[in-house]
Amino acid sequence: MIQLNINGQSVQLDVEPDTPLLWALRDSLQMTGTKYGCGQALCGACTVHVDGSPVRSCSMPVSAVVGRKVTTIEAVDAERVGKAVQAAWRKLDVVQCGYCQSGQIMSAVALLRQNRKPTDADIDAAMSGNLCRCATYVRIRAAIHEAARSLA
Amino acid sequence: MRETTIENLSRRRFLQGSAGLTLGFCLPSLAVAASAGKSPVSTFEANAFLRIGSDNTVTVLSKHLEMGQGTYTGLATLLAEELDADWAQVRVEGAAADAKRYNNLFWGPSQGTGGSTAMANSWEQMRKAGAAGRAMLVSAAARQWQVPAGEIVVEAGKLSHPPSRRTASFGQLAEAAAQETVPAEIRLKDPKDFKLIGKTAKRRDSADKTNGTAKFTQDVQLPGMLVAVVAHPPQFGATVQSFDGSKTRAIKGVVDVVQIPQGIAVLARDTWSAKKGRDALVVQWDDSRAFKLGSDEIMARYKEMAKKPGLVARQEGDAAQAFVAPAKVVRASYDFPYLAHAAMEPMNCVVQLKADGCEVWNGEQFQTVDQGRIAQLFGLKPEQVNLNMLYAGGSFGRRASTHSDYVLEAAHIVKAINGRAPVKLVWMREDDMRGGYYRPLFHHALEAALDGSGKLLGWKHRLVGQSILTGSPFESVMVKNGIDHVSVEGAANLPYAIPNMLVDLHTPTDIGVPVLWWRSVGSSHTAFSTEAFLDEVAAAAGEDPLALRQELLAERPRYLAVLKLAAEKAGWGSKLKAGKAGERRGRGIAIHESFNSVVAQVAEVTVAKDGSLKVDRVVCAVDCGTAINPDNIRSQVEGGVGFALSAILHGEITLKEGRVEQGNFDGYAPLRINEMPKVEVHIVPSAAPPTGIGEPGVPPVAPAVANAIAAATGKRVHRLPIRPADLLA
Numbered sequence: 001m002i003q004l005n006i007n008g009q010s011v012q013l014d015v016e017p018d019t020p021l022l023w024a025l026r027d028s029l030q031m032t033g034t035k036y037g038c039g040q041a042l043c044g045a046c047t048v049h050v051d052g053s054p055v056r057s058c059s060m061p062v063s064a065v066v067g068r069k070v071t072t073i074e075a076v077d078a079e080r081v082g083k084a085v086q087a088a089w090r091k092l093d094v095v096q097c098g099y100c101q102s103g104q105i106m107s108a109v110a111l112l113r114q115n116r117k118p119t120d121a122d123i124d125a126a127m128s129g130n131l132c133r134c135a136t137y138v139r140i141r142a143a144i145h146e147a148a149r150s151l152a
Numbered sequence: 153m154r155e156t157t158i159e160n161l162s163r164r165r166f167l168q169g170s171a172g173l174t175l176g177f178c179l180p181s182l183a184v185a186a187s188a189g190k191s192p193v194s195t196f197e198a199n200a201f202l203r204i205g206s207d208n209t210v211t212v213l214s215k216h217l218e219m220g221q222g223t224y225t226g227l228a229t230l231l232a233e234e235l236d237a238d239w240a241q242v243r244v245e246g247a248a249a250d251a252k253r254y255n256n257l258f259w260g261p262s263q264g265t266g267g268s269t270a271m272a273n274s275w276e277q278m279r280k281a282g283a284a285g286r287a288m289l290v291s292a293a294a295r296q297w298q299v300p301a302g303e304i305v306v307e308a309g310k311l312s313h314p315p316s317r318r319t320a321s322f323g324q325l326a327e328a329a330a331q332e333t334v335p336a337e338i339r340l341k342d343p344k345d346f347k348l349i350g351k352t353a354k355r356r357d358s359a360d361k362t363n364g365t366a367k368f369t370q371d372v373q374l375p376g377m378l379v380a381v382v383a384h385p386p387q388f389g390a391t392v393q394s395f396d397g398s399k400t401r402a403i404k405g406v407v408d409v410v411q412i413p414q415g416i417a418v419l420a421r422d423t424w425s426a427k428k429g430r431d432a433l434v435v436q437w438d439d440s441r442a443f444k445l446g447s448d449e450i451m452a453r454y455k456e457m458a459k460k461p462g463l464v465a466r467q468e469g470d471a472a473q474a475f476v477a478p479a480k481v482v483r484a485s486y487d488f489p490y491l492a493h494a495a496m497e498p499m500n501c502v503v504q505l506k507a508d509g510c511e512v513w514n515g516e517q518f519q520t521v522d523q524g525r526i527a528q529l530f531g532l533k534p535e536q537v538n539l540n541m542l543y544a545g546g547s548f549g550r551r552a553s554t555h556s557d558y559v560l561e562a563a564h565i566v567k568a569i570n571g572r573a574p575v576k577l578v579w580m581r582e583d584d585m586r587g588g589y590y591r592p593l594f595h596h597a598l599e600a601a602l603d604g605s606g607k608l609l610g611w612k613h614r615l616v617g618q619s620i621l622t623g624s625p626f627e628s629v630m631v632k633n634g635i636d637h638v639s640v641e642g643a644a645n646l647p648y649a650i651p652n653m654l655v656d657l658h659t660p661t662d663i664g665v666p667v668l669w670w671r672s673v674g675s676s677h678t679a680f681s682t683e684a685f686l687d688e689v690a691a692a693a694g695e696d697p698l699a700l701r702q703e704l705l706a707e708r709p710r711y712l713a714v715l716k717l718a719a720e721k722a723g724w725g726s727k728l729k730a731g732k733a734g735e736r737r738g739r740g741i742a743i744h745e746s747f748n749s750v751v752a753q754v755a756e757v758t759v760a761k762d763g764s765l766k767v768d769r770v771v772c773a774v775d776c777g778t779a780i781n782p783d784n785i786r787s788q789v790e791g792g793v794g795f796a797l798s799a800i801l802h803g804e805i806t807l808k809e810g811r812v813e814q815g816n817f818d819g820y821a822p823l824r825i826n827e828m829p830k831v832e833v834h835i836v837p838s839a840a841p842p843t844g845i846g847e848p849g850v851p852p853v854a855p856a857v858a859n860a861i862a863a864a865t866g867k868r869v870h871r872l873p874i875r876p877a878d879l880l881a
Contacts, residue, residue, distance in 0.1 A: 033365065037817075038817050039581055061210045093787065095220075096787065097546040099496040101483050132825075134220045136791060137823075
């Protein structure tokens with residue numbers, strides 16, 4: 001049994017220690033907002049926060065997050081930055097297929113927590129690990145600026 | 153996917169017959185859904201596309217897949233417009249698989265999404281469904297209030313009778329409306345009265361897709377469900393000779409290992425265990441019937457084939473005569489690689505066998521085709537196969553599989569375990585990347601004959617590449633006299649007024665790589681070869697690329713308007729701001745019609761000394777008929793630019809001895825945000841019926857960029873993807 005802290009709750013999981021956090025979330029906890037895209041930390045669809053920093057949960061074994069705080073898309077609206085980012089995404093209708101957007105939002109929230117007034121270059125640097133095959137990038141940039149304005 | 157001449161015919165019938173059109177409406181009915189602890193919500197099913205609940209929700213049933221292109225929002229917009237619903241009360245659900253009620257009106261008796269047809273084929277159907285529902289609500293109100301129907305006003309989800317000051321919501325009238333008869337004649341609004349169409353109705357899926365609750369196939373969890381990960385053969389056509397599953401069976405969570413025609417499936421309680429189990433398999437493959445060529449060898453063969461005439465796809469005037477003694481001849485050839493769709497959600501499918509049929513959960517793009525194939529495999533009737541259409545995490549054509557490949561793979565696994573558990577087939581990224589069904593590799597050779605004044609006298613275009621439709625259920629309709637329509641689309645219907653033209657095609661039949669439509673299909677390569685070549689012709693003739701296009705399109709006002717808008721907005725002819733030291737900058741233009749929409753784009757690029765390329769800005773002008781949702785049109789074209797740039801800058805699936813060399817996003821790299829240019833989208837105002845928009849933004853990007861590169865560097869791009877080595881200073 002492995003004990004994890006997910007979205008402020010303590011959970012016990014019967015999984016092998018090498019199981020990636022992604023699959024523990026999705027298959028053991030039925031928290032399916034975090035997505036599988038590549039399994040190699042190349043696409044960012046599986047991005048969650050561990051102790052506030054964005055990590056690729058597909059390449060992070062559960063054993064590595066014991067004793068640390070994991071936040072997923074399901075709880076990102078618990079704080080102001082998360083709410084602002086989601087609201088900006090909706091206001092600008094950023095999404096298309098939507099599959100990558102949980103990861104995009106988690107990366108955007110992490111950026112805005114660090115940098116309340118990111119430039120396009122800051123956004124490109126922080127978000128280039130998150131692929132969007134629909135290429136919603138124009139709106140992702142605009143929505144991050146929008147969220148930054150609403151947080152100012 | 154494509155519209156064909158057949159589809160265009162059926163569209164004409166549809167428009168002509170629209171006055172008294174039978175919509176295949178089922179009779180209105182009243183369903184009551186009671187659940188414990190809740191007051192029952194009764195539902196007025198006005199027709200196959202509309203349900204109004206006594207809780208005041210308006211549910212629109214979408215016969216088409218939402219894979220990002222905005223279909224759910226668009227179809228609901230059409231219906232809600234004529235229903236006069238409040239946009240906030242509108243919800244969308246995927247419709248059942250039913251070729252009778254939910255067929256694509258451009259495809260005959262077949263349900264499916266593709267060819268950028270969702271809005272175009274539903275344009276009248278969904279509006280009529282909304283108008284019928286509205287009429288029934290009005291009748292119900294008139295009966296209840298004992299007032300003339302003509303005095304009732306419907307606005308934003310409410311009916312009112314101003315003289316008597318009575319009002320009621322849709323929900324309050326739902327039960328009564330269910331007792332009304334479906335109106336025999338339906339009148340649609342004058343476009344000047346539109347409140348939603350042409351405005352910006354917000355996406356209906358934005359909320360669910362920003363909080364993690366949107367349901368994709370990958371997210372389906374059923375009691376007792378097993379997850380299957382499959383060991384696929386390393387080459388197309390190879391089969392299992394023998395396998396050893398003992399190590400796999402020892403892995404915790406693994407439940408079963410079964411052989412299926414597609415390989416060896418490992419079934420486990422969860423995805424990670426299934427993947428570990430699959431990776432632990434020891435399989436001996438029989439490659440005696442495998443396809444073993446490399447992509448370089450395939451291209452070399454195609455270049456050989458291109459030396460001889462192919463089957464004629466278009467002939468105008470006397471092309472041979474035009475080349476007898478021209479003042480000048482321009483020649484160029486263009487090479488295109490295989491491309492993977494690489495949707496963010498790798499292919500997957502859930503299948504459950506039940507006593508009385510089969511249940512499937514899928515980002516379902518080809519209902520009728522998939523339903524028929526699954527039914528056949530299980531010995532069921534098609535109507536016993538219930539398809540639950542979920543959101544697709546992208547598709548770009550991949551989920552509209554001509555051979556139902558991954559769907560049948562899931563069904564085979566269920567069959568192999570005698571249906572004892574529901575199974576979710578999950579392809580890992582590598583399975584998806586190496587699973588074939590690529591945009592076909594193509595070779596194009598073009599020649600132009602010019603007279604002494606630089607006037608274009610003759611045009612010859614030869615294409616070599618595999619057919620997508622041969623061997624598919626659509627072959628009889630879309631392959632004529634050996635010409636696969638989608639191999640030559642965009643080339644055979646080149647709009648330019650050139651007196652002598654010859655377009656011919658070679659279709660190799662001995663290449664064992666499965667191919668499929670990839671966003672914009674034939675136009676994904678024909679737009680490049682024709683538009684990049686036209687710029688080479690313009691250079692040879694000493695003409696401005698825009699002026700040459702305008703001259704050759706003088707009789708095509710729709711094209712001219714699009715060209716003009718793009719050129720104006722991009723500042724064509726103005727001087728580009730210089731780059732930094734050593735940087736070369738340029739601007740290029742291209743125009744292409746696909747899926748009955750015309751798109752022109754002007755690209756601005758910067759090429760560094762080392763040949764690295766940055767696309768800075770793409771200005772787009774679009775004529776897609778009536779703009780149902782301008783913001784969604786912008787969104788689709790913005791995304792289309794990024795999708796096309798992925799292919800131009802990086803996209804290439806290569807084979808070595810028949811093995812696909814790429815496996816994940818490192819080897820096959822989609823565009824990232826730092827490579828995304830600024831994109832502007834301008835829409836030509838139009839009152840014509842809507843045409844496609846999901847795909848038409850893609851084709852002109854590559855030639856516009858290549859033409860900009862030529863303007864910047866003098867170097868012509870003759871193969872994709874673009875290699876920095878080809879652009880060195």
